[in-house]
């Protein structure tokens with residue numbers, strides 16, 4: 041069912057790699073809700089070509105951009121305004137990558153070159169995106185920017201290694217930039233802290249499947265799906281959340297506030 045929540049709004053959606061990507065679902069929902077938008081991803085990720093099907097389905101233009109490149113981002117924000125016919129109302133940052141995780145390197149033995157790469161791709165890219173948009177004055181007043189994060193920024197999940205620190209930085213950028221952009225242009229910036237979700241980035245994490253089941257058994261509502269996350273993103277892009285900014289918003293079925301659940305106690309034979 042569509043509510044036309046984003047009717048007339050123009051956006052930029054990063055990070056749709058394949059049909060499992062959270063960004064993919066956001067694009068489908070935003071389209072259903074009446075938005076027009078540009079899809080973007082790193083040029084290397086486009087080689088697989090799956091994004092073309094999404095562009096066709098949502099009637100969108102694709103503009104490749106490496107989110108670590110100021111030049112690419114400048115082109116992205118400039119060309120998007122031309123293609124969409126005006127300033128941008130919403131941006132989704134759905135970009136994450138850690139070589140240390142990919143190579144299964146333990147946290148204490150992190151490779152610093154990979155660590156830097158992870159920071160650049162997964163956190164600084166958010167700052168760069170916002171800085172470029174602000175410089176170009178590309179986002180409308182009351183526009184909304186959302187980045188996706190994970191609770192390892194607050195609590196230790198050993199398998200998340202350097203991404204835990206990187207997500208802390210991402211969330212901090214949302215606060216710091218949210219203050220500045222809010223003050224200057226009334227643009228709001230938030231992060232959504234999403235449940236474990238079965239995507240390319242998610243399942244690349246060691247022991248992901250077991251942890252997915254664990255989180256599902258702890259959360260009273262169970263894990264939040266990518267589709268639910270997309271609905272939440274749409275609500276944050278809409279005018280119904282105009283005064284929400286500089287927040288890290290947990291979207292996890294209640295996991296973050298649950299110490300232990302009956303289901304887990306039963307599994308341990310304690311109930």
Ligand SMILES: NC(=O)c1ccc[n+]([C@@H]2O[C@H](COP(=O)([O-])OP(=O)(O)OC[C@H]3O[C@@H](n4cnc5c(N)ncnc54)[C@H](O)[C@@H]3O)[C@@H](O)[C@H]2O)c1
Nearest residue numbers: 055057061062082085107135136188236237239240241242
């Ligand atoms: N899957 C989960 O369990 C989970 C949980 C919480 C938060 N998140 C976050 O959600 C976001 C989206 O991840 P996903 O799970 O949908 O996985 P995904 O692998 O589908 O998406 C990650 C995207 O980042 C893109 N990317 C990587 N390097 C880039 C670069 N230099 N420039 C531009 N784009 C680049 C990839 O091409 C890919 O499209 C990430 O920030 C991730 O950390 C995921």
